[in-house]
Amino acid sequence: MPEGPEIRRAADRVARVLVGQVVEVARLHLPNLQSQEARLAGRTVTAVDTRGKAMLTRFDNGLTLYSHNQLYGRWYTVRRPRMPKTARQLRVELHTATHSALLYSASDIEVLTRPELARHPFLSRIGPDVMDRDLAADQLQERLMSPAFLRRSTGSLFLDQRFVAGIGNYLRSEILFISGVHPARRPVDLTARDIEKLSSNTLRAARRSYRTGGVTVLPALERQLKQDGLSFGKRRFYVFGRDGERCHACGDKIERLVVSGRNLYLCPGCQPGPPEC
Numbered sequence: 001m002p003e004g005p006e007i008r009r010a011a012d013r014v015a016r017v018l019v020g021q022v023v024e025v026a027r028l029h030l031p032n033l034q035s036q037e038a039r040l041a042g043r044t045v046t047a048v049d050t051r052g053k054a055m056l057t058r059f060d061n062g063l064t065l066y067s068h069n070q071l072y073g074r075w076y077t078v079r080r081p082r083m084p085k086t087a088r089q090l091r092v093e094l095h096t097a098t099h100s101a102l103l104y105s106a107s108d109i110e111v112l113t114r115p116e117l118a119r120h121p122f123l124s125r126i127g128p129d130v131m132d133r134d135l136a137a138d139q140l141q142e143r144l145m146s147p148a149f150l151r152r153s154t155g156s157l158f159l160d161q162r163f164v165a166g167i168g169n170y171l172r173s174e175i176l177f178i179s180g181v182h183p184a185r186r187p188v189d190l191t192a193r194d195i196e197k198l199s200s201n202t203l204r205a206a207r208r209s210y211r212t213g214g215v216t217v218l219p220a221l222e223r224q225l226k227q228d229g230l231s232f233g234k235r236r237f238y239v240f241g242r243d244g245e246r247c248h249a250c251g252d253k254i255e256r257l258v259v260s261g262r263n264l265y266l267c268p269g270c271q272p273g274p275p276e277c
């Protein structure tokens, strides 16, 4: 499932063809949405924002096309009149004079007014977006120290969209590893320095992954691993998906746990657990 950085990159591609442009033709293929097509056609797209794993395409009449990709949803952008070669089901078509933005397979799609957007059940529940350029590390520190999150294990917290939206399974493992924090430890167990590191590394890892197209290891290490002959899939992460392999930092064997129903990867050498572990 794509995480915040991947959704933001998809939003950038959609924004490049839509923002500032008039949508000449809008087609919404879910039966309950077809009456909304006329409200979008002829309008100009003002922005394409993301909130966690949701994408918000905003129009100049105050309407927003909300789409959540879930597992299979995928946006394509093409020059008109081409259409992508895919067997996926077409859900949304937005055509400008020159380009098309097309959403396939997603089923969680809505056209919302400003008040509807403000009280949207998913959006009103989730925390700040990890890809929000205005989100600062001290806001994350405050959240980690707040009563709602202080006594939760970091392993469950870093998958909870109410804590921070847009962090998914690979970012969770990578952020905890980079910060040297064992997933069983809770914010209340950590030092002020740990909390500070965890907060800044959350933003740093998500932004690096956005810039690099899904690589969380530092550029010098990635170059080294590439020279060693490792494929892209094998060199992009410190721990995620690497159980049984050696930690790049200390040489210990990477382990896999299941936390909140999903695989979590960690290095026992770099992420010592609390005494009761």
Ligand SMILES: [Zn+2]
Binding pocket: 247, 248, 249, 250, 251, 252, 267, 268, 269, 270, 271
């Ligand atoms: Zn290690």
